Amino acid sequence: MTSTFSLVQLLKKLAIFGAPEDAVTDLIQRRSEVTDDLVLTALGLAIWAHRNGHPCVHLGDVGGLVGKDLSEDDLTLLLGSLPSSTEFVNALNSNPTFVRKIEKGSIGTYSEATADLRPLVLVEELLFTQRQFADELSIAEQLAMRAVKKSVMTVDTSLISRLVPKPEADDEEAIKAGDTGIANRAAQSVVSNCLTVLTGGPGTGKTFTLTRCLAVLLSTRERELDDLSIALIAPTGKAAARAKELLNSFVSDERDAEKPSVGVSEKVLDALLKIEPKTIQRALGNKRGMHTRFQHDHRVFLPHDIVIIDEMSMVASYLMARLLEAIRPESTILLVGDQAQLESVESGSVLRDVVDASTVVGRALNGRVFELVRVWRQTSETKIGDLARLIRAGEADEALSLAVSNPTGVAFIASTEKIDVPENVVSNTVVNLRKAAELAVRVSQTDHQSAYQLIANNKVLCGPRKGKLGVDYWNSLLGKAVHGASYVDLFNPGTPLLVTVNSPRSRLVNGDIGVVVNYQEVDGSIDRRIFFFTEGGGRYLTPAELPQVEICYAMTVHKSQGSEYENLVVILPGEDSPLLTRELVYTAVTRARKSLTIVGSSEAFVHSINNQSMRYSGLKTLLSLI
Numbered sequence: 001m002t003s004t005f006s007l008v009q010l011l012k013k014l015a016i017f018g019a020p021e022d023a024v025t026d027l028i029q030r031r032s033e034v035t036d037d038l039v040l041t042a043l044g045l046a047i048w049a050h051r052n053g054h055p056c057v058h059l060g061d062v063g064g065l066v067g068k069d070l071s072e073d074d075l076t077l078l079l080g081s082l083p084s085s086t087e088f089v090n091a092l093n094s095n096p097t098f099v100r101k102i103e104k105g106s107i108g109t110y111s112e113a114t115a116d117l118r119p120l121v122l123v124e125e126l127l128f129t130q131r132q133f134a135d136e137l138s139i140a141e142q143l144a145m146r147a148v149k150k151s152v153m154t155v156d157t158s159l160i161s162r163l164v165p166k167p168e169a170d171d172e173e174a175i176k177a178g179d180t181g182i183a184n185r186a187a188q189s190v191v192s193n194c195l196t197v198l199t200g201g202p203g204t205g206k207t208f209t210l211t212r213c214l215a216v217l218l219s220t221r222e223r224e225l226d227d228l229s230i231a232l233i234a235p236t237g238k239a240a241a242r243a244k245e246l247l248n249s250f251v252s253d254e255r256d257a258e259k260p261s262v263g264v265s266e267k268v269l270d271a272l273l274k275i276e277p278k279t280i281q282r283a284l285g286n287k288r289g290m291h292t293r294f295q296h297d298h299r300v301f302l303p304h305d306i307v308i309i310d311e312m313s314m315v316a317s318y319l320m321a322r323l324l325e326a327i328r329p330e331s332t333i334l335l336v337g338d339q340a341q342l343e344s345v346e347s348g349s350v351l352r353d354v355v356d357a358s359t360v361v362g363r364a365l366n367g368r369v370f371e372l373v374r375v376w377r378q379t380s381e382t383k384i385g386d387l388a389r390l391i392r393a394g395e396a397d398e399a400l401s402l403a404v405s406n407p408t409g410v411a412f413i414a415s416t417e418k419i420d421v422p423e424n425v426v427s428n429t430v431v432n433l434r435k436a437a438e439l440a441v442r443v444s445q446t447d448h449q450s451a452y453q454l455i456a457n458n459k460v461l462c463g464p465r466k467g468k469l470g471v472d473y474w475n476s477l478l479g480k481a482v483h484g485a486s487y488v489d490l491f492n493p494g495t496p497l498l499v500t501v502n503s504p505r506s507r508l509v510n511g512d513i514g515v516v517v518n519y520q521e522v523d524g525s526i527d528r529r530i531f532f533f534t535e536g537g538g539r540y541l542t543p544a545e546l547p548q549v550e551i552c553y554a555m556t557v558h559k560s561q562g563s564e565y566e567n568l569v570v571i572l573p574g575e576d577s578p579l580l581t582r583e584l585v586y587t588a589v590t591r592a593r594k595s596l597t598i599v600g601s602s603e604a605f606v607h608s609i610n611n612q613s614m615r616y617s618g619l620k621t622l623l624s625l626i
Contacts, residue, residue: 008040014074016048016066017048020051021044024047025043028043032097034095036091039095042088042091042120045065046127049616055132055616056127056132056618057126059089060085067079085125089122099122101121102122107123107622107625107626113134114134117130123621123622126621131318132317135321136321139324144364144623147364149194149195149329149330151194153217153221156191160184160188160191160216163219163262163263174374177374182370183208186198189368190334191217194331196368197351197369197370198336199371201340203388204375206372209372210308211247213334215264215272218271221305225267225268225271228271229304229306230307231306232276233279234314235314235316235344236509237279237499237510238510238563241277241512242562242564243310251272277310279502281319281502283296284302301328302328305328306332307334311336311337311561311562312336314342314343314561316344316348317346320350345558348619357619360624382408382593382594383407384592384594384596387399387402387410387589387596392582394610395609396606396609399609400605403605409594410596412598412605413425413597413598421468421571423481426460428567429458430482432458433481433482433494435451436458440493440517441493441517443517443519445538449533452513452515453533459555459568459569460478462555462573463579469571469573474571475552479553483495491543493518494516495515496553497546497551498511498549498555499546499549501548506541506546508532514532515530516528516530517530517531527542560588561587565591565593566594568588570592570596570597570599571600572604573600581608581613
């Protein structure tokens with residue numbers, strides 16, 4: 001370690017520490033009179049980690065945490081200047097009024113964590129801010145408590161076997177995948193236990209199993225349906241709306257005389273239709289002006305007997321902590337998601353940590369996680385599912401070989417330079433978007449519905465917002481391609497608009513998409529309206545009634561989570577982009593249903609699959625210590 005030059009100053013010089021870290025370390029120096037450079041560095045690292053999605057810092061791998069975007073020379077300088085984890089730990093332990101050390105076997109409780117206001121918490125070699133530690137401990141405490149609680153419901157095994165059957169003995173696909181009835185066992189767990197976790201890759205039937213687990217729960221408690229409260233919630237409005245669509249589809253299929261039925265009663269089907277999926281924030285009840293505090297908490301519980309949380313990979317630590325605290329201890333909880341997808345844009349990787357912790361024999365979560373492995377989606381129609389599974393497994397060479405062979409449903413277009421992407425990769429998309437614009441000019445709702453469907457099913461996904469590989473560039477390019485070189489108007493007919501905030505006043509949520517259309521008033525005049533598709537056909541808003549929106553011919557991969565598109569173009573980030581991870585490409589690929597075009601270099605594609613996202617989290621460690 002180089003001792004004469006302040007490590008805090010070095011991290012500023014390397015542009016790792018910015019204004020937030022500078023402000024906090026300066027404040028602590030002045031108010032707490034902490035002068036130890038290693039302690040101040042550790043504090044800055046904890047702030048940096050939280051800003052970059054990590055709930056904690058692993059003091060044994062600081063270089064791996066902050067050095068990914070550095071040049072080779074800067075990384076060498078940093079690694080040569082960093083102290084060992086032992087030096088960091090010793091310095092922190094020498095400041096007990098500033099750092100709380102968790103001794104082995106004395107992790108304490110969430111209440112104690114919130115009452116102890118020392119800014120930093122040290123757990124072995126993991127360093128947290130006090131708030132991050134309290135949130136992760138709250139999650140660990142709640143999960144451990146709920147994982148051992150049994151439900152009051154009586155298990156009807158015949159009902160479960162009918163709604164969620166085990167594979168037949170001669171089911172070759174199930175035998176090949178090693179599926180001996182995972183979905184059936186998950187359904188049994190949902191009825192028997194207060195906590196169950198359901199995971200799986202694309203096409204493995206997570207939604208199928210979720211819907212039928214809910215039908216099992218309601219059928220088991222059919223006599224008390226009038227008094228039963230059910231919450232189906234998701235981290236985004238788009239994901240919540242998607243959950244509602246799938247519930248309605250199940251009910252419709254059950255009531256269709258030409259389709260096979262699993263024998264769910266009309267009373268249960270009516271109850272399923274009444275479920276209104278919500279975002280987590282809406283379910284908890286936002287307090288005006290407060291981002292992290294809600295109307296429902298550990299003092300005012302949510303009223304629900306059954307709580308299902310979909311798209312769990314997107315849930316941030318602080319939000320998961322507040323949600324679990326607000327759910328009644330005796331409620332039944334089902335967590336559903338794919339831990340291989342992108343994590344929350346905010347701090348935490350809750351689902352991945354829960355799945356990892358469940359593998360520890362003898363601990364509370366062992367036996368509570370069920371990962372679906374049998375693929376139901378027919379790969380003879382499209383190879384998108386096969387490609388997604390290779391990416392998920394980290395098999396980079398095999399995934400590239402499949403992609404470049406341009407199999408059914410997949411096209412790989414190699415770019416020759418880092419930021420040189422041919423514009424004709426979106427030619428098919430432009431054709432469909434022009435059709436949507438032509439329909440949007442007309443004034444019938446049927447045409448507007450058709451325009452919306454074309455918009456909803458044709459999308460370009462990017463990693464970054466800026467640059468030639470980013471959303472802003474491709475939105476501009478597509479807008480001009482559809483409307484002509486003079487395209488500048490946000491309200492040209494056929495322009496798709498993405499709602500970026502929750503707006504109860506307009507009954508829109510973050511992630512809703514509308515399309516600008518011509519609308520005929522009662523007096524025959526034509527005005528511009530924004531058409532939003534609904535089950536009843538659609539609704540129209542004036543530009544003045546809109547909440548905050550942005551054009552969305554193209555979207556970031558993060559904002560696409562919870563959505564699916566028939567025809568999808570994925571623009572890969574450049575080879576040196578920190579966004580280029582396995583999770584980003586996997587999430588993008590799994591948004592496609594029928595047609596997928598991947599644009600980028602072979603090197604970038606392979607690098608993404610080999611570059612698995614790393615979130616430094618203490619949740620698994622805390623679960624092992626409770």
